[in-house]
Amino acid sequence: MFSFAAFTKIVFAVSISIAAFVTNNIQALQLFFGLELLAAVVSGKFNQIGKAVLLLVLFAACLFAVQMIAGSSYMVALVSALRMLNMAVSILLMLITTKTQQITAALVKQFHLPYQYAFMVTAVFRFVPDLLEESKAVREAQACRGYKNAGSPLKRIIGYMTIIKPMVFRAIMRSENMAVSLEMRGFSESKQRTFMAETKLQLIDYIAILVFIGLCSSIIQFA
Amino acid sequence: MQEKSIRFREKVDGNLRWLTITTLLLAIGVILRMVSPNIGGISLNWNILMYTMAIMLCRPTLGQGLGIGIVSGLVATMSSKAALPYANLISDPLAAFICAYIAKNHFFDFKFRKVNIEPAVLVFVTTFISGGTFVFITKVVLDIPIPVFLFVMLPTVLIVALFGLAAGQILYQPANTIFNSNINARQKDKYSLSNIHLFVPKGSFSVLTGVNGAGKTSLLLTIAGARMDYFDDIYDSEISINNISVLNTRQSDLNRKVGMVMDDYEGQLVTETIDDEIAFSLENAGMSPEKIIKRRAEVLQMVGLEGFEKRNISSLSGGQKQRLAIAVMLAMHAEILILDEPIAAIDPEGAIEIYRLLKEINKTYHTTILVAEHDLKYVADLADQLIVMDAGEMKFAGSVHDCLNYMHQEKIYPEAIPLRWKIYLEMGDTKC
Amino acid sequence: MLKLKDIAFSYDRKHKTLTDISLTIRQGEIIALAGRNGSGKTTLTRLIMGLINADAGSIKMNGQDVTNCQAADMAKHIGYVFQNPDRQLFASTVREEIIYGPMQLGFTKKEIELQLEVVLEATDLTAFAEWAPQTLPRGIKQRLSIASALAAQPQLLILDEPTTGQDCRERTKLLRLMRKLNLEGLTILIVSHDMDIIAEHAKTMIVLENGKIKFNGAPKELFANEKKTVELGLEVPEAVRISHDLGLDICMTPADIYQKMQGRRDLHV
Numbered sequence: 001m002f003s004f005a006a007f008t009k010i011v012f013a014v015s016i017s018i019a020a021f022v023t024n025n026i027q028a029l030q031l032f033f034g035l036e037l038l039a040a041v042v043s044g045k046f047n048q049i050g051k052a053v054l055l056l057v058l059f060a061a062c063l064f065a066v067q068m069i070a071g072s073s074y075m076v077a078l079v080s081a082l083r084m085l086n087m088a089v090s091i092l093l094m095l096i097t098t099k100t101q102q103i104t105a106a107l108v109k110q111f112h113l114p115y116q117y118a119f120m121v122t123a124v125f126r127f128v129p130d131l132l133e134e135s136k137a138v139r140e141a142q143a144c145r146g147y148k149n150a151g152s153p154l155k156r157i158i159g160y161m162t163i164i165k166p167m168v169f170r171a172i173m174r175s176e177n178m179a180v181s182l183e184m185r186g187f188s189e190s191k192q193r194t195f196m197a198e199t200k201l202q203l204i205d206y207i208a209i210l211v212f213i214g215l216c217s218s219i220i221q222f223a
Numbered sequence: 224m225q226e227k228s229i230r231f232r233e234k235v236d237g238n239l240r241w242l243t244i245t246t247l248l249l250a251i252g253v254i255l256r257m258v259s260p261n262i263g264g265i266s267l268n269w270n271i272l273m274y275t276m277a278i279m280l281c282r283p284t285l286g287q288g289l290g291i292g293i294v295s296g297l298v299a300t301m302s303s304k305a306a307l308p309y310a311n312l313i314s315d316p317l318a319a320f321i322c323a324y325i326a327k328n329h330f331f332d333f334k335f336r337k338v339n340i341e342p343a344v345l346v347f348v349t350t351f352i353s354g355g356t357f358v359f360i361t362k363v364v365l366d367i368p369i370p371v372f373l374f375v376m377l378p379t380v381l382i383v384a385l386f387g388l389a390a391g392q393i394l395y396q397p398a399n400t401i402f403n404s405n406i407n408a409r410q411k412d413k414y415s416l417s418n419i420h421l422f423v424p425k426g427s428f429s430v431l432t433g434v435n436g437a438g439k440t441s442l443l444l445t446i447a448g449a450r451m452d453y454f455d456d457i458y459d460s461e462i463s464i465n466n467i468s469v470l471n472t473r474q475s476d477l478n479r480k481v482g483m484v485m486d487d488y489e490g491q492l493v494t495e496t497i498d499d500e501i502a503f504s505l506e507n508a509g510m511s512p513e514k515i516i517k518r519r520a521e522v523l524q525m526v527g528l529e530g531f532e533k534r535n536i537s538s539l540s541g542g543q544k545q546r547l548a549i550a551v552m553l554a555m556h557a558e559i560l561i562l563d564e565p566i567a568a569i570d571p572e573g574a575i576e577i578y579r580l581l582k583e584i585n586k587t588y589h590t591t592i593l594v595a596e597h598d599l600k601y602v603a604d605l606a607d608q609l610i611v612m613d614a615g616e617m618k619f620a621g622s623v624h625d626c627l628n629y630m631h632q633e634k635i636y637p638e639a640i641p642l643r644w645k646i647y648l649e650m651g652d653t654k655c
Numbered sequence: 656m657l658k659l660k661d662i663a664f665s666y667d668r669k670h671k672t673l674t675d676i677s678l679t680i681r682q683g684e685i686i687a688l689a690g691r692n693g694s695g696k697t698t699l700t701r702l703i704m705g706l707i708n709a710d711a712g713s714i715k716m717n718g719q720d721v722t723n724c725q726a727a728d729m730a731k732h733i734g735y736v737f738q739n740p741d742r743q744l745f746a747s748t749v750r751e752e753i754i755y756g757p758m759q760l761g762f763t764k765k766e767i768e769l770q771l772e773v774v775l776e777a778t779d780l781t782a783f784a785e786w787a788p789q790t791l792p793r794g795i796k797q798r799l800s801i802a803s804a805l806a807a808q809p810q811l812l813i814l815d816e817p818t819t820g821q822d823c824r825e826r827t828k829l830l831r832l833m834r835k836l837n838l839e840g841l842t843i844l845i846v847s848h849d850m851d852i853i854a855e856h857a858k859t860m861i862v863l864e865n866g867k868i869k870f871n872g873a874p875k876e877l878f879a880n881e882k883k884t885v886e887l888g889l890e891v892p893e894a895v896r897i898s899h900d901l902g903l904d905i906c907m908t909p910a911d912i913y914q915k916m917q918g919r920r921d922l923h924v
Contacts, residue, residue, distance in 0.1 A: 017309065021364060059306055063365065070368040080365040084306050091308040095301055101499060113293070120246045120294045121301070126495050127250035129537035134742060135254060140706055141743035145803065146730035146759030160259055161393055164251070166745040168276070168394060169789040171247035172401050174490040179239040180449045181491040184483060185504040187239065192509035196502045397747050401789055435793055435822045567820040570692055571848045571890060597822035638823035642893045642909055650916065
């Protein structure tokens with residue numbers, strides 16, 4: 001089921017979100033949410049997103065509570081909580097079943113995002129683990145010079161600035177090398193660029209998109 | 224490969240700098256979101272601060288500004304488990320676009336009591352626009368009651384924007400100093416390189432030595448053809464590779480011939496896995512996926528990384544990263560491989576491995592190799608040619624023996640002469 | 656001064672990173688820590704610093720038990736210089752970088768001023784006081800890392816691979832500085848892959864393998880035994896090899912070789 005093209009999965013997520021936005025019907029929203037959970041289980045990714053879904057459910061409960069406190073009706077509160085859940089979980093599901101490269105390739109090929117921006121998105125994720133390690137190293141270096149992670153939250157945020165600074169500085173220094181190296185690897189000339197990630201839609205994708213959109217609209221209609 | 228009398232002054236600022244800075248700053252934004260402390264549930268949206276910084280540093284075009292916003296929105300959507308994931312896709316591009324517009328026109332670029340308040344104002348405005356848009360969309364989509372919107376959400380945005388203002392003001396000035404320091408430091412009326420007459424024979428293994436700051440890196444970059452947007456003012460110079468003039472050839476054509484591994488090779492590796500990294504340049508060159516897969520397998524075997532294809536680059540050791548960077552260059556069928564301090568951050572075992580690999584590539588594929596190296600311990604026995612530089616000038620090029628002798632006699636970087644050679648040169652009579 | 660007894664440590668409870676580590680660091684010595692990659696060297700220094708705490712065993716500093724102390728507590732006794740200077744410099748100027756430690760540790764204003772001056776002088780950084788650390792050349796960055804560690808007046812200085820990425824000129828300078836600080840009474844623990852440095856400067860040497868101490872004694876004792884040196888994954892120092900090739904008595908330093916060669920030549924004359 002989840003060997004669909006990235007484009008198809010994006011369409012799934014977006015159409016569920018639109019459907020959830022359009023309808024005010026509780027049953028329809030519950031049905032959508034049920035569908036998402038089912039998809040999560042079928043794709044075998046439930047373990048990976050279970051915790052996040054739980055957090056989102058908690059958040060939805062908070063949203064519900066806030067609405068009630070602010071004097072909204074029970075129905076309105078429940079609708080917005082469910083709507084939020086549907087939108088958040090659908091995209092979570094799309095992300096967990098699709099590789100970053102496939103998403104960015106789809107963004108370039110099918111959504112016509114210029115390649116350089118799609119590249120930036122993947123490169124951001126490439127450097128996250130490195131920088132995370134770097135931030136830990138800086139924190140340790142500070143501990144070695146007597147820094148204690150204590151005091152008021154405000155103080156801690158200010159203390160945090162001392163970690164950000166060297167990371168930002170190093171990023172600036174590194175950006176120079178990175179720019180030259182991209183240039184040398186033909187990045188600017190990538191007009192006829194090929195993509196390893198398959199983006200082409202198969203027959204099954206077209207069918208799935210049609211069926212899915214039909215399903216969503218009939219759920220709304222029927223409800 | 225021939226290089227003749229280069230003299231030039233350096234100029235920094237490649238035209239991709241806006242892209243790389245934004246990328247790295249947004250990556251910082253992502254991790255800060257993950258690890259930063261928050262006050263009563265309010266945490267700074269570091270991404271907004273980060274792209275505002277990038278926009279202020281580079282002053283990109285409006286189109287690029289919009290693109291930066293889209294990237295930030297996508298990154299936020301893909302990295303956070305937010306309640307309303309799509310909202311960032313609207314709020315960030317809008318805010319970044321306006322930010323780029325203000326930055327470009329320098330609307331707030333003035334001093335207030337001797338302090339430039341542009342960073343504070345710009346971060347505040349951008350954060351407020353982005354945050355405001357975000358909560359407005361949330362309000363509409365989730366039917367949030369007006370009182371909650373007015374008295375909870377908007378004030379929250381205001382507080383975050385105020386934090387951003389403080390953070391931006393603290394960060395921007397020193398960041399800008401560093402951003403420009405490279406330029407200032409080099410604006411002296413002095414050539415970075417001069418008097419370079421060098422001939423590198425095809426298929427040779429040449430080593431370029433000298434203290435840090437002697438001009439090794441500048442020379443290597445020039446030979447690799449990186450000077451297009453990195454340097455300016457090249458006078459009375461000529462570099463040719465197989466009779467093709469480097470200075471008059473488009474970089475994309477040159478790249479097929481010369482591959483360079485820079486000293487910060489980690490910044491050179493820009494994708495997530497080994498497979499993707501090799502594919503990246505080949506995709507840029509428009510090679511078909513089938514050919515890429517074939518070529519990739521070949522080069523990974525050449526550098527001994529087969530079996531690691533799916534590994535994340537972040538999880539590799541320094542030596543493995545270095546080998547990957549070499550494989551990337553080999554994949555492009557580089558005839559000349561240039562490496563800047565390849566073992567500077569690698570332990571001795573890894574260092575010996577790297578040089579063994581380079582020598583093997585040199586012998587088996589007749590790839591011309593040019594390495595900058597300040598420590599001659601591992602290369603003295605491998606090199607066909609040793610070149611010594613000092614203060615931007617080439618002092619001597621010749622066989623290892625002749626060059627070391629020159630360094631010894633003329634006291635040019637004599638610290639680097641390996642002990643064995645030093646004793647031999649000093650005692651004359653005893654060949655170690 | 657520092658005594659480790661039966662230390663054990665594991666990152667994940669499955670694989671033991673360090674086992675049965677017992678060692679003593681004596682006041683005023685230069686002690687070297689060597690071993691293959693992954694033998695546990697850095698884990699050991701991090702443990703001494705308090706960045707991580709031992710699962711078993713005890714650490715005593717000047718007779719006081721510091722086994723479970725945190726790095727922030729150890730900072731007044733021990734200065735730690737990491738391998739990569741870029742990751743330990745975070746202030747806006749060299750001056751601020753140096754006074755960071757003393758400020759965190761609650762030195763008085765007067766003490767801070769004094770320390771700043773003393774340290775700048777000792778590391779020859781006075782001219783760079785107002786520079787942004789990140790913009791300094793690599794060699795000077797490394798000296799600044801040392802200066803920042805010295806500012807808190809530690810008794811022990813830990814240097815983790817201090818010569819990585821340094822050119823030969825900077826390297827010579829750095830080692831000279833280390834020597835000078837030691838002569839002034841500072842105890843130094845140096846982690847290094849470079850056996851030439853250890854042979855020339857260290858009084859005691861500890862070799863780790865798979866988290867266990869495999870050698871603890873004078874470097875000369877180990878390097879005289881080429882087989883054992885290689886078995887432990889170490890290179891034989893160049894001076895030792897050359898003295899061997901030249902048929903001289905074992906030499907640990909270049910100066911040693913020159914002296915012995917001179918002696919031999921005099922004999923021939």
